Amino acid sequence: MKIITILRTRNESTNIQRFCESYTWVNKILIADGGSEDNTIELAKQYKNVEVRNFTKQVDRKGEWRNPHGEHINYMIEWAELYSPDWIIFDDCDCVPNYAIKEEWERLFLDAEEDGNEFILANRVYIYGKDQYFHDLTCPKVLAGKYENKYIPSLWAWKSGLGFRASEDDPFKHEFNRHPTDFPRKELYPPYCLLHYFYPNDEYMKRKLEFYNAVYEFGSAVKVRDPKDFGGQLLPLEKWMKE
Numbered sequence: 001m002k003i004i005t006i007l008r009t010r011n012e013s014t015n016i017q018r019f020c021e022s023y024t025w026v027n028k029i030l031i032a033d034g035g036s037e038d039n040t041i042e043l044a045k046q047y048k049n050v051e052v053r054n055f056t057k058q059v060d061r062k063g064e065w066r067n068p069h070g071e072h073i074n075y076m077i078e079w080a081e082l083y084s085p086d087w088i089i090f091d092d093c094d095c096v097p098n099y100a101i102k103e104e105w106e107r108l109f110l111d112a113e114e115d116g117n118e119f120i121l122a123n124r125v126y127i128y129g130k131d132q133y134f135h136d137l138t139c140p141k142v143l144a145g146k147y148e149n150k151y152i153p154s155l156w157a158w159k160s161g162l163g164f165r166a167s168e169d170d171p172f173k174h175e176f177n178r179h180p181t182d183f184p185r186k187e188l189y190p191p192y193c194l195l196h197y198f199y200p201n202d203e204y205m206k207r208k209l210e211f212y213n214a215v216y217e218f219g220s221a222v223k224v225r226d227p228k229d230f231g232g233q234l235l236p237l238e239k240w241m242k243e
Helices: 016-022 040-044 069-081 099-114 202-215
Strands: 003-009 028-033 050-054 059-061 064-066 087-090 095-097 119-128 132-134 153-159 185-188 194-199 234-236
Touching: 003 040, 003 069, 016 040, 016 095, 028 040, 028 069, 040 050, 064 202, 069 087, 095 099, 099 119, 099 185, 153 185
Parallel strands: 003 028, 003 087, 028 050, 119 185, 119 194
Antiparallel strands: 059 064, 087 153, 095 194, 119 132, 119 153, 132 234
C-alpha cells in the first residue's frame, strides 16, 4: 500500500519537525512551501521521505498576502497523484495523528479499503498550549446526534484518483468539490484522533485573528472571534490525546 502525505508550509519552523516525525510511516511527505523566510525547508529536508517544492503564487487583499488556498492544495494533489498512491493524506502543519493512529495505521487503511471506503475522517482535538483542549470545539454540541457519538470526524485522507479537488473560486476560502460525508467513508473515533495545536499561546492567536479579520470579507458586523470566547471549557488533555 502506497500512502502519500501532502502539506502546505510557510514559516512553520515551530511545527515542521513534529509533523514530519509523525508521518515517518508514509511513503512520502510532499511539501509545497509558500515562501518561508525561516528554516522550515532546511528542517523538513532532514527527513528521508520528504520532498520539497516551492509554490510561489501569492494573492493580496487589503495589504496582506497569502498563497491561494485552492490552487496551493490542487498543486499538491496533482503532484501526489504522479506517484500513483493508494491514499493521500492532507492536513495542516500544526495537526498530527495521535499514538493510536501511528501504531495501527496499516490496519486502519486496510480495513477502510476492504469496506470500500473512499475517505477516512478523524476527530480533531483542538489544543490550547500543550496540555489543555477546548471541549466544545472537540465535541461540538450543535452537531450532536448526527454522528456515532459526541466527537465529529473531519477530512484526513482519501483514495487517489477520485477527482477530489479544492475550489479555486475564492483564493482566501478553503472549500472542496466533494463533501466526504456524502461518500463511503471510515470514521475514526477515540482513542484515534488528530491533535490540532492551533492555539500555542495568546500572542500567536492575536496575530492570526488580526490577519483573518483584515483579509476575509465577513462584513462590517462580523469578526472572527477568539476560540476562548466560544470553545467551551479548557480541560486537561485526556490519556488518549497524546502523540
